[in-house]
Amino acid sequence: MVVFDNFGQNRQWAVISNAFVVATTTAAPITSTTPTTLAPVTKPQLVPDPVPPPTTPSLIRVYELPTEDLFNVSYQSTANHYWVFTHGTPWITDLAPEANFLSEELFDRYSKYDQKLTTSPYKEDFDQSPPSLLKTLNSIDEFVGESQLAGGLFTEDTRSVWLGRDLSRPCFRLVADLAQERKYFRDCLLDPEACDYGLSASVWVYFNSLAASGRETLLSTAPQGEAGFSMFIKNEILTVELSGSQRSWVCSVTVSIETRSWNNIGFTWRSYTGDISVILNNEVLRTCTGSSSESINGLPKAPPTSLWLGCSSDGEFGDPETGVEDAYLTHPALWYWPLQLHVLFLGSKADRSNAPTGLPQDDSKPTDQKVDYTTLVEEYQPQNWSQLPANPYYVTADGFFEFTASPNTTRGQDVEYIPTNCRNRGSYKLNTSEAFYKVKDAVKDTCPTNFAKCQNGFSIGAWVMVPASLRPTNKYLTLFEVFGQVKIVLFGDFLHVFVSDGERWQVTRLVMEVVRDEFFNLGFSLSGEPTKLATGFINGLPQTTMAFAAQSMESTEVHEGVVSGDILIGSGAVGNTTSGVVISDLVYWTRITLAEEGHRFIGYTPAQLRLLSQSDRYWSVDAYLLHDAPCHAAYEKKRYGETDADSPTPNFKLVSVYKPRGVQPVRFIPDQNEQSPTPILSMRKTDYFMLGRAKKELPSQEDLQWHHHCLHDTMDKSCGEKGVTFSIWLSLQSTGGSRHRYIFNSGDAGSSDIPAVMDGHGWAIFTLGDLVGVTISEGNRDWEIMLDSKTYKIDQWLNLGVTWSVSDGMRILINGVDINLPSSKPKTRYKGYIPPPYLVVGRFNTDDSSTWLSPAEAEAASNKPTASNLPIFWEMAHLAFSEIAHFNHYMTPREYAQMFGFLGNSPIGGDSLRLWHGLGLLDPTIHDLLLASRLDIPFQFGALTLRNASSFSVQYDSSVEAVVLGNETALRFGPLDPRECPGNLSKCTEV
Structure with missing residues (x-):
């Protein structure tokens, strides 16, 4: 079991009540260490030994790692050194950037008068004008020759170097003099x-073959x-060795590396802990923690003089016996800190690596080829829980308990660990009426140990399963509780919450069975x-409740070790547990949760929960939604008595997104909420999605086809x-030139310049150069709007909404902002193309896979005649999308903004440094929750009482998107980032 509890120092907070604003900061306490006094030493009388004076252990300063992001993951933006190979002179060039994440962190330390950086010998590095820490490390090594230069990862990539033991140049110096x-x-x-942070390094390798034995060195100092x-690599074991002057670290892992395919191999090492992680293609193969060995006889090791690619060296000559057998190497890179976002190792190169084979082969006729996609696509599946960050709503709660390991037998009894459920999560099963498990000990004089301390309210929830074998009884049976204070119980066929007022249990019942x-x-x-x-919630939605008769607090026999205020699953009272109940992911907050905030219990955003129940269809790649979907759908079907597996699920609009079988994304970025990893479509032939009509792992033809639907057949x-x-959240990773890149398409080509024989009815959302276009065709009439590049930024999330009626x-x-470019008069245009009945993301809706071309392939094909004599007018798109929603009615801009949680006011939204509006006044965004966690803020944001619980009153009026506060009730919202304006007034240079 893993436990998350948030406690820490108050860094920054703001309370707003009426027009009153308070902002305070509390500095972290400064502590000092008194040297330990050694006990008196008793000396021998004959040969006294010298006694060294007492020493104070040296303190090691631990620096916070640089903050990384995914806005630009190219080596030219992130690495400290990045070498490329060319036919020119010099043939090795270091393309290191002027600034990166580390340099920004270092100059920030320097500006804050960091003692190490503001004194000699390092001060000179930071006093350069203009400020820069860049020093390119270019080699002057002899050219390997034209015969050993080859292509890179893709057509327009820089060169790779062919190295091998039998070649004239088996390896070479990448940097001849590291002292530069x-x-x-x-x-x-x-x-x-001597590193403040650590090291990371990587190189791309294409093995023609691997040595049967012996060492194959990829990258090494000498x-x-x-x-x-x-x-x-040696004997299929990938090893990283790292040595300082006195200590050494090593990490090895057995690895199976695919030959005749590009692989990115790298490592991270953190100086403070000594941890080494070995990385292959963005995945951590192994992390070796900490342990190091001392140098032989305590003699310091000599510093390295050079850096070699493809072999080990004595500093003067490469050792062919340690060289690679037969491989191409390219893009060696070095970072002076341990990378936290391992996708930075890929440097954006993997997005355009060679495409997999096994695609449908069709002729080039511009018509529906009736390809059977049921054999070619499969449902997109989220990453495993172990690869995901903890849900931000849960991990920033006051308490979060996930049951992912066998229970500690000293903390309970009769509890069974269930490794996986319908959410693929671990659970604990309460096997008997005597079962209980203590997840958190009572903490005196705090909420919820003493409910009287919960002045701002209290919220608690979990994923639960109540077995049919547990028949209704006339006894209150507990699912989970804060012992003696709050308990969630089953009585008969109804769930209740009992709350202690000190004398009796006050009871609220969920009316639904x-x-x-x-x-x-x-x-x-x-x-x-x-x-x-109390307010009750099922799957995040508020339910009807009723007050039930108060119950007396009778004394009962209590399990040994249980005291008032302990948080338990099961009951602390002997014989009062709901036998057979299964519980997962228990969470609580020391604040009230209004009816509009129920999404917090299930771990979704407010917009996600609305779309899940109120849209007509909803497609998402959010990992948490997808993991929950089997449980959620099965529950809603049973709740509404729907027994037909093929019928739509009531109150649950999520449907499947399909991808080519066996093809996995090469890169992920965080979604617009900073919540879930989102796959990038990287312009390969297999980088596209198809939108399904139902939630099924393996689709039928009917599940993929959209005949007579308004997103396809607008006639x-x-x-x-x-x-x-129609709404889509997308992040453009790049745009093209003269060819269309389709973000979403069902058959319309998007331009009158495209031959009519390839222009059909339907929808098109696309880029053309740096323009974004939207077209809808109804018969032979086209509605069209083109947006310029000011409406978006590369690698930033954008919500694009389209609302249309004749x-x-x-x-x-x-x-959420209407751009005020209405297209009210359609253009007439002949349509000669009958598109297949699909909705596609990332490419044009055609079954002719010979036209599914990457930009490089499209450029090459444009110079050759095609079988159909049609121009190459489109290429595969380069984007990420996180969700698409469809409503079968026209929405006004106001309705759209309310559905998706936007302000819908451009002047206010665009001119505000920070803006809280609507429900966001009460309900912090994920960004604010994570920022508060990073700042160690120990309290929850939202409504709070200025006096006591009896005077606490807060409501949300959705009709005017306003918070209604009672007397002596205030709002705490924020926080403000102390690294940015307005949290740091020194950064407010333009205000």
């Missing part, structure tokens, strides 16, 4: 023990055996005043009358 480096970085490179690092044998998310919110009606009269609303025309909304 800047003093600050040089000390780290020549003696890693001389071998002295200080520095080395990365090599419990659904058995299905997992669901259950939550209760309490105002802090026990006599007030249906009802489409134009009722209208359609009477209202088409409107485009960017992040």
Whole structure:
């Protein structure tokens, strides 16, 4: 079991009540250490030994690692050194950037008068004008020759170098003199023990073959055996060795590397801990923690003098016996800190690596080829829980308990660990009525140990499954509880929450009967005043509740070791547990949860929960939604008595996104909420998605086809009358030149310049150069709007909304704001193309896979005649999308903004440094939650009482998007980032 509890120092907070604003900061306490006084030493009388004076252990300063992001992951933006190979002179060039994440961190330390950086010998490095820590390390090694230069990862990539033991140049010096480096970085490179942060390095390798035995060194400092690092393969074991002047670290892992395929191999090493992680293709193969060995006889190792690619060296000559057998190497890179976002090792190169084979082969006729995609695609599946960050709503709660390992037998009894459930999560099963498990000990005089301390309310929830075998009884049986204070119980067929007022249990009942044998998310919110009606939630949605008769607090026999305030699953009272119940992911907050905030219990954003229940169809690649979907759908079907597996699930609109079988994304970025990893479509032939009509792992033809639907066949009269609303969250990773890149397509080509024989009815959202276009065709009429590059930024998330009807025309909304470019009068155009009945993301809707071309392939094909004599007018798109929603009616801009949680006001939104509006005044965004966690803020944001629970009153009026506060109730929102304006006024240079 893993436990998350948030406690820490108050760094920064703001309380707003009426027009009153308070902002305070509390500095972290400064502590000092008194040297330990040694006990008196008793000396021998005959031969006294010298006694050294007492010493104070030296303190090691631990620096926070640089903050990384994914806005630009190219080596030219992130690496400290990055070498490329060319036919020119010099043939090896260091393309290191002027600034990167580390340099920004270092100059920030320097500006804050860091003692190490503001004194000699490092001060000179930081006094350069203009400020820069860059020192290119270019080699003057002899050219390997034209015969050993080859292509890179893709057509327009820089060169790779062919190295092998039988070649005239089996390896070479990448850097001839490491002493050229800047003093600050040089000390780290020549003696890693002097690194403030650590090291990372990687190289791309294409093995034609691997040696049956012997060492194949990929990247190594020289001389071998002295200080520095080395990365090599021997007998299918990938090893990283790293040495300072006195200590050494090593990490090895058995590895199976695919030959005749590009592989990125790298490592990270953190100086403070000594941890080494070995990385292959963005995956951590192994992390070796900490342990190091001392140098032989305590003699210091000599600093390295050079850096070699493809073999080890004595510093003067390469050792062919340690060289690679037969391989191409390219893009060696070095960072002076341990990378946290391992996708930075790829340097954006993997997005355009060679495409897999096994695609459908069709002729080039511009018609529906009736390809059977049921054999070619499969449902997109999220990453495993072990690869995901903890859900931000849970990990920033006051308490979060995930049951992912066998229970500690000293903390309970009769509890069984269930490794996986319908969410693929671990759970604990309460096997008997005597079962209980203590997840958290009571903490005196705090909420919820003493409910009277919960002045701002209390909320608690978990994923639960109540078995059908547990028949209704006349006894209150507990699922989980804060012993003696709050308990969630089953009585008969109904769930209740009991709250202690010190004398009796005040009771609230969920009016709906419990659904058995299905997992669901259950939550209760309490105002802090026990006599007030509690709010109940199922799967994040508020449920009807009623006050039930108060119950006496009878004395009962208590399990040994249980005291008032302990948080338990099961009951602390003997014989009072709901036998057979299974519980997962228990979470609580020391704040009230309003009816509009129920999404917190299930771990989704407010917009996600609305779309899940209120849209007509909802496609998402959010890992948490997808993991929960089997449980969620099964629960809703049983709740509404729907027994037909093929029928739509009531109150659950999520449907499947399909991808080519066996193809995995090469890179992920965080979604617009900073919540879930989102796959990038990287312009390979297999980088596309198809939108399904139902939630199925393996689709039928009917699950993929969209005949007579308004997103495909807009000629249906009802489409134009009722209208359609479409929303997509996307992040463009790049745009092209003269060819279209389709973000979303169902058959319309998007331009009158494209031959009519390839222009069909339907929808098109696309880029053309740096323009973004949206077209909808109804018969032979086209509605069209083109947006310029000011409406978006590369690698930033954008919500693009399209709402259309024949009477209202088409409107485009960017992040909820109407851009006021209505397309009310369609253009008439002949349509000669009959598209296949699909909705596609990332490419044009055609079954002719010979036209599914990467930009490089499209450029090459444009210079050759095609079988159909049609121009190459499109290429595969380069983007990430996180979700798409469809509504079968026209939405006004106001309705759209409310559905997706936007302000919808460009002047206010665009001019504000920080803006809190609507529900966000009460309910912090994930960004604010994570920032508060990083700042160690120990309290929850939202409504709070200025006096006591009896005077606490807060409501949310959705009609005007306003928070209504009672007397002596205030709002705490934020926080403000102390590294940025307005949290740091010194950064407010433009205000």
